[in-house]
Amino acid sequence: MLSPLASPLRLADVGARCTSAGSYQIRSRFENANRRLSVGLAGWGREGEDESVVGGVERAAPGAGCRRDARMKKADERFFQKYFPPQEFAARRQRLLDEVGPAADVLLRGRSETCGPRFLQSKVFFYFSGIEIPGALLLISGPERKTTLYLAHRDPERHPEETGLGVEDAEEIKAATGVDEVCDRALLTERLRTVRTLYVQDAEDELPCRTRFEAAAVAQRRAADPWDGRPSDTQHFISLLKSRHSHIEIRGLTPIVSEMRRVKSAREIEMLRRAGYLAALATTEAMRMTKPGLLERQLAAVASYIYLTHGAAGEGYPQIVAAGRNMQFGHYSRNDARLIEGDIVLMDSAPDYGYYTSDIGRIWPVNGTYAPWQRELYGFITAYHKTLLGLLKPGAMAEDVVQEAAQIMAGVVRKTRFSKAIYRQAAERVLQSKHPLSHPVGLSVHDGSPYRHKPLEPGVVLSVDPMLSVPEEELYIRCEDTVLITADGIENFTAAAPLEPEAIEAAMKEAGRFPLYDTALAWDAGRRP
Incomplete structure (x- = not known):
């Protein structure tokens, strides 16, 4: 897999050419450098550019009658988007x-x-x-x-x-x-x-x-x-x-x-692909940085840094970093609790990339190793998640996909020896839910583009998000990916983030890239963090 902060997927130069009439004509082309992701917009298409192009604006030929001064050229760049022609x-x-x-x-x-x-x-x-x-x-x-x-x-x-x-x-x-x-x-x-x-x-x-x-x-x-x-x-x-x-x-x-x-264009799909990769990148880095004593918001800060340094405008929705009992609140976003040894943490975060976003959810252990009961529940929900992914295809009705996946997983429930009766009951309940194929994704994370009333078709983008609740223990276990329906199946935009327990534990053993401190302990010790 590509190194997280590697060289970019290049959106090519989208510049503005000053004509003899003093007007600007947008040139737009997309280049995909092996789908490498460095979407920092300040450097779009700078390698090998024609020398007549400076800062994305082509120099006017002598005598071209350009009416605008340099100050206004900068204003143009700010107020004209660069993603679509x-x-x-x-x-x-x-x-x-x-x-x-x-x-x-x-x-x-x-x-x-x-x-x-x-x-x-x-x-x-x-x-x-x-x-x-x-x-x-x-x-x-x-x-x-x-x-x-x-x-x-x-x-x-x-x-x-x-x-x-x-x-x-x-x-x-x-x-x-x-x-x-x-x-x-x-x-x-x-x-x-x-x-x-x-x-x-x-x-x-x-x-x-x-x-x-x-x-x-x-x-x-x-x-x-x-x-x-x-x-x-x-x-x-x-x-x-x-x-x-x-x-x-x-x-x-x-x-x-x-x-x-409801059905996205090719350029919209590319924006969503990049937003999904950034969401996966941020989630993986947050896994690496996790340790007891940090605040939830410090993991959110890791994601924000990755978004902002890779060309996004920030977060696409309020970030969810919910540790321990905070996981039970579906859209918890205070993100001010401390990560405690033995707890698990849920992260749901994606960028605003050119007005488009994504959706992803992963749960991992604060100390880097799942306890048996954590592996049991999260392992079950990831198995259900993968079953749903495997059944998605064009022409299928979302309701039929959910029914077939539930039937398959019902057999898994029968064969599984759950450690507690309430865990078995929770697994049975999740298979009765009608919406593990969740909301559409696009300009908004809960996009205003419903898809359930028609057969799935290429260009539809939705989140797959089965959720298991154990109210007796204040548990809310889920995993989520954003997928595109293609001509022959799906493309998982957020697949770069580890999903299964073993893969997550392996990622957490890797070194993180940022110094994160237990700030409360540092201040209590009378020193700066």
Whole structure:
């Protein structure tokens, strides 16, 4: 297997060429250097580049009439994504128009300016545009079959690096993104007076580290709070549209978008493949670093370091590092408990890689060796997991795969001498669960792209996550991988992380790469860690 921090899988140079008209044209090509992973974006495609290309932006020929200064070139690089060519977003918009019909329009609202360290766009807006400019609105016209991006003006008192591009940059934005027009946001109200049927996003907004399902739950709690009561951003946006344009029939876009996202494109698959490998890389390194006395969050920090140094924006969802009794809480993310000799630890962590993520789960012993009861339970759930993986194939219904796997594992349960009756009962219960084939994975870890209602087909990406619960002992045993349905079976995106007990124990004997200290003991001893 490739050494974890080895040389990269190269996303090739995705640059911007300044033309004589002063506009930018995106060049995009993907190169796979034997699937080696070094996805740090700062160095994409630098080896053997043409000398006329500097920093991903090709130098203009003398007299080319380039209107923009060096400061604005840097702003362009920040606000134009580098993962997909504009043609892919244009194709998605055209397919969307085919779904809504020639008499309807679609209005998508991007994320507003935030005060965080980096602006990250809402997932649906990114899916159809790739545009990472705050405060953007996208009108996709069915009658005209064209796309108009509405932007605010740049703040003359602030640097573009702080605010993003504005309507002043229309020509550059059109060339780089493939939209047909870029207009002042102030013109949108007048344009909507001609619209009769308008599709909008009616599900809660997906953001980094937040699925639409989590956002909906938060919005419901906030609305029910007698000391808050605010509507969600999505509800507020729809209310504004209704109050300002009562003549428009507003329809929900969610079912159409969910179906479009169900089958991933080739480039989406490559993003998910890289996210899955990074998740496996981080999980394996966390295994190596584990020892009694550390805090859960120190293992999370190992994963974060690997994500950030390999081109990811951070975590794709709140990391779960749950040791001991904390494992019983399905989405525990406090990560502040200490690892204790004799306990086991569950880790579930994946990156945000170009807005795409993955999902993985492994359980390992804090001291590096499974106790007999730990091996018994985790060994059973990994056997069930591998049985499910072996049955996945195109054309199969998820429900049928689960039934067949349960029948196979029922025979294993009958032949196994469990050390406790409650362990046998837990094994029998897990085979009654209808969802060991879990959620779809894509732009969100619980992606809004359901797959169970149709036969599996190439391009579907889902998590396989059987879970065994022993409530009498506060145990929650699971293992998880993210897999792609292919033409002849599956590709396991997270397979690089050890799965079975023996392989995990062997990995834990390897030296870790980072110095992790028992900080509490160090401070108590009156010295710096």
